Amino acid sequence: MFMEPSSPSDMRSHILNEAARLFVIRGYDGISMREIAASCHISKPGLYYYFVDKEDLFLAILESSLEELTALISEATSQPGGTPQKLGFLIHAIFTRLPMERRALIRLAAQEMNKLSPQKRESFSSRYHATFIDGIADILRSGIQKKELRSVDPEMATWAFLGMMYPFFSATGSPRFDETAVVHFLLDTFLNGLSPQTGEQRE
Structure with missing residues (x-):
């Protein structure tokens, strides 16, 4: 009924x-x-x-997701503190304020954007990069300029940052891992790598 x-x-x-x-x-x-x-x-x-059709519906979903992400990046950028604090806020917000399905849309957009017609794909891709990708890159670029991060290509670093998070953006989630632990691990690994920290015992 x-x-x-x-x-x-x-x-x-x-x-x-x-x-x-x-x-x-x-x-x-x-x-x-x-x-x-x-x-x-x-x-x-x-x-x-x-x-109008499935493409119109799918595009509306992607647009809605992009609006959510843009708002989170804007909040992250305005946070007090340096780049680690801004990135920490962003990762934490994505994992705690977006339900699993909304987080999975971040990866879905990258995987399924080619389903859109060329004109609509180009238009959305342009906005996706200008607001989401460039938004993160700007946070990293600022950190590089302030010597909080070493000098790297900010856009390449952005894709590496997202690449670390994408496996956790699945429809089923990652039940083996506590989300708080995932947030801390991603931030620490992105900023500090996996090399032993000063004072840690090498095997």
């Missing part, structure tokens, strides 16, 4: 959240609009009332 939306904005949010969950679990090609509609408990025509 299908239900009518309580309000257009509420139903749109419900569709975005449910479709995001399904895309994360099954991928862009693994789910149909009919299945998304059924999971949202609305008719297929009802789903098309809100989104």
Whole structure:
């Protein structure tokens, strides 16, 4: 039995959240609009009332995720302290303030962006880099200029930073690891590496 939306904005949010969950679990090609509609408990025509097609729905999900990430980066940039504090805030916020499905969208965007038409892919990719990638790179660039970090390519360092986090952005999560421990490990490893610290005993 299908239900009518309580309000257009509420139903749109419900569709975005449910479709995001399904895309994360099954991928862009693994789910149909009919299945998304059924999971949202609305008719297929009802789903098309809100989104023109699957590409339109997927792009809306990516845009919503990008807005969340942009807000977190903006908060991180304004944090007191140096680069370690700003990066620490960002990692902690991503792992504690974004539900698992929303974190998984970060990796999904990188993996499935090629499903968008060339024009829409180029447009979204441009915004993704300008706000998310460049936002992190700016934090690192500032740290390099202040001598808080050694001189490296900030964009390359950004991709290395994200690459360390991506394995933890899966739909099933990483049940073996406590999230607080993951946050501390990622920050410490990115900033200090795996070499023994001063005073530690080498084997």
